[in-house]
Amino acid sequence: MQNKNHLQNILYGVVVGDALGVPVEFKSREYLKQNPINTVQGFGTHDVRGGVWSDDSSLTFCLAESINEGFSLNQLAQKFIAWKVYNYWTPQGWVFDIGISTRIAIEKLAEGISPEMSGGFNENDNGNGSLMRILPLVLYHKDKPIAERFEITKQVSSITHAHLRSVIGCFYYLEFAKQIMEGKDKFEIYQDLKKEVTDFLKSLHINPSEIEIYNRLLNGNIYELEEDKISSSGYVVHTLEASIWCLLTTDNYIDAVLKAINLGKDTDTTGAVTGGLAGMLYGFETIPKFWITVLPRIESINKLIYQYKKETMEIKGFISYRYVRTDNIDYEGFSRDYTPVDYQTEATFFLPNDEGKNVLVFQLQYPKYPHNVEVQYPFDWEFYSEIKERNIDSVTIFVNTITFLDDNQVIFTGSFANCHTTDEYYDTFNFSAYFKHDNIKSIVRASTVYSDTITDVSLDSSFLKKIKP
Structure with missing residues (x-):
């Protein structure tokens, strides 16, 4: 029976995928063909012990905590500032990894710029820094109308990444997650979203060129592509495509996440984004216990989950x-x-x-x-x-x-x-x-x-x- 503790599935799905990818971030696909990741490793790129997570999970935890507390955009922005300035929700007391766009946006927030205006609006500001942290938002807006879901997604993405391309990527990702929560088959979801997302975006009179950028998801069968056609850079489109491809070409959490990480380059984020959906699809129980027990701050993570469980059950x-x-x-x-x-x-x-x-x-x-x-x-x-x-x-x-x-x-x-x-x-x-x-x-x-x-x-x-x- 599927685990209905959705926040548990999300948080552990994300953080385990993130932690597995941290030691080999920026490594090439060729390197990982020779030295594949198949379990938790330590040191490597950032010289941290095995199980340590990155900014992907830290900011995901900030969002989950904000949702538990009633959710406020300003409150969430303050948590982001606290993470960067005061090392809040860090695994070992300091920030060792932060994207350029995220850093600039949080510095703007600290200067008093509103969260609606702090994120980058330029085409070059379309890294995966909002996609990597957005998944808990599905728990907050899943029962709202689609137009409201899009608007809330836009607000939360725009704290660090305000360009429409990043917003669309986050929106697609959350719509996929929403349908997982509804118990649908992953291939059914993929086919349904082709029409649902496309029709909705067209109703907003969005520039067609922005929709076409996601054509491999919205107008094709990405799971039929060979690995050499899948990119795994820090570009939001690449990360979303890679995560959906990994999810659709595997049938369990372990294989999905390891496949994502061994694509190379932005391994922690590809692992986290894939892991979040895989955790929702297959459940917390399918994640190897060792991959969980080595994580720092498990008690803090469990407290987030426990608070959400009380909220939904009481x-x-x-x-x-x-x-x-x-x-x-x-x-x-x-x-x-x-x-x-x-x-x-x-x-x-x-x-x-x-x-x-x-x-x-x-x-x-x-x-x-x-x-x-x-x-x-x-x-x-x-x-x-x-x-x-x-x-x-x-x-x-x-x-x-x-x-x-x-x-x-x-x-x-x-x-x-x-x-x-x-x-x-x-x-x-x-x-x-x-x-x-x-x-x-x-x-x-x-x-x-x-x-x-x-x-x-x-x-x-x-x-x-x-x-x-």
Whole structure:
């Protein structure tokens, strides 16, 4: 039975294909004929250990995380900046691979240029830098009308690659992915998209020459071509053609991804783009376990997947939830009175309010870099850790949406924390937010991640007095 955890299939499909291709990026097809990739290898082109992924996966994770958090183009742009500047979502703490167009676009974003205008609009700006990271977007827009899907795809591609050719490539790729999710056969999808994509693009009165550039996909049978007719450069058209060709000329994840990588040149991206669709088509379970276990930051990847799984299986919200009804709260001792409920890599805590109504408490983990989104509830406070004293200034809670369905149901989405600290070991900030039906009542628990150990913070009633909604 096909694995329906689509984000798991996508993320591991992409990151494994990417990691397999990293050591031989830029190697020729002739070299790989003599030295083919058939499993995970280390070092090579970028001198990194086996399993390390590149910018392809880092930016894919940024998009997946943004979708989990409710999706905002500006928010996604800030994550891209954080990746380049603060090494966010990097496998080992630094950026070792970045395309020219992507670098220029992110530098523009950092200078304050809007994400709609940051990407390259010239014909020479049609590398595969948006195609390589776009696949999670299918989870966000799959149920929307085709015109809206195209527009959203255009917006997300244009952050780094705004030329129509790149947008069309991303659009075709996501339409293929959408039909995989619908359970269709890959050859049926390929034939259906010839008409569907062509007719839609013509309805937009797009320059026919731009559509013709994709003729081998839209007006032919690319799977009938011999390997020497398939290019694997960093050009978006070449990458898309190569990935579809590899998918249609193999019948499992392993063969599809290895075939893509052994085409040479832009091996990590061809592997990632092929791997994403192959992961969706064949499922996470078909990826060799060793190729997965060597990946860095598996726990972080699984957390993304777990958050999406909760979203799709529970209430279409971001955070899982439960409710408790009690009558009183001892504010003098509330740091001792919470009840933990394990949710694998995170916990949800519940505290009663003073009026005995149902309350909802979340515990979330946030990156240390700032997010440029609307501030609705700022808090400035300090706390003391038993390990060492840390002064946390400018702690800001960003709330995108709080939806009150009735007295007993609250959907809370899109939260981030902007934390500035002088402690170089201060990696993440955790807090539990305490919600009533009318507003945020208080923050009731805080903790830090220090040397990979979660340290609870002792709080007393004076903590409440420091909060200034």
